[in-house]
Amino acid sequence: MPGLIGKKIGMTSVFSADGKNIPCTVIEAGPCHVTQIKTAETDGYSAVQLAYDEKKEKHTSAPMMGHFKKAGVAPSRKLVEFSEFEQELNLGDAVTVDIFEENSFVDIVGISKGKGFQGVVGRYGFHGVGGQTHGQDDRLRAPGSVGASSYPSRLFKGLRMAGRTGGDRVKIENLKVIKVIPENNLLIVKGSVPGCKGSYLIIEK
Numbered sequence: 663m664p665g666l667i668g669k670k671i672g673m674t675s676v677f678s679a680d681g682k683n684i685p686c687t688v689i690e691a692g693p694c695h696v697t698q699i700k701t702a703e704t705d706g707y708s709a710v711q712l713a714y715d716e717k718k719e720k721h722t723s724a725p726m727m728g729h730f731k732k733a734g735v736a737p738s739r740k741l742v743e744f745s746e747f748e749q750e751l752n753l754g755d756a757v758t759v760d761i762f763e764e765n766s767f768v769d770i771v772g773i774s775k776g777k778g779f780q781g782v783v784g785r786y787g788f789h790g791v792g793g794q795t796h797g798q799d800d801r802l803r804a805p806g807s808v809g810a811s812s813y814p815s816r817l818f819k820g821l822r823m824a825g826r827t828g829g830d831r832v833k834i835e836n837l838k839v840i841k842v843i844p845e846n847n848l849l850i851v852k853g854s855v856p857g858c859k860g861s862y863l864i865i866e867k
Contacts, residue, residue, distance in 0.1 A: 665866035667714035713738035771864040772857035777828035832856040
């Protein structure tokens with residue numbers, strides 16, 4: 663799908679035509695520059711690689727510097743491949759937020775906020791072992807028995823237990839575009855998107 667790379671600015675709210683207060687997320691979307699064009703003949707599939715968020719040359723490896731110089735663009739921090747752009751793109755072309763239209767719908771991919779080590783109640787919504795009857799005075803948020811008896815005498819992989827939570831790749835589909843502000847490269851979408859302020863987002867049409 664065609665799209666852009668962006669950065670989460672924060673949340674705000676806007677009023678709809680009928681006076682409703684709508685919570686929205688402000689995203690800095692692009693401009694992104696074309697750094698590579700892949701075709702079925704050369705790579706086995708068709709795609710356009712876009713780069714976003716410029717960085718200094720001293721923070722870029724020599725192979726990546728050659729990659730960016732070939733495209734004639736400045737070194738960037740984030741590279742993502744997209745496909746099926748309507749317009750024909752060439753190396754070095756800039757793709758801006760103009761590709762999105764107001765009242766259209768987009769899918770947004772981001773890395774969710776890390777929440778650290780969480781128990782089974784916070785991580786999976788377990789109810790705990792139960793009340794404080796029968797001597798269970800310290801089991802309210804415990805997972806309970808996880809044993810598998812004498813056979814197979816082990817725990818199967820994937821068992822839901824306490825552990826590190828968040829920091830996952832999350833995709834939110836069908837978010838409505840409330841407003842496009844081309845002069846500031848801003849995109850305002852209805853609702854929340856994954857990630858903290860300043861985190862990278864992939865916006866797909």
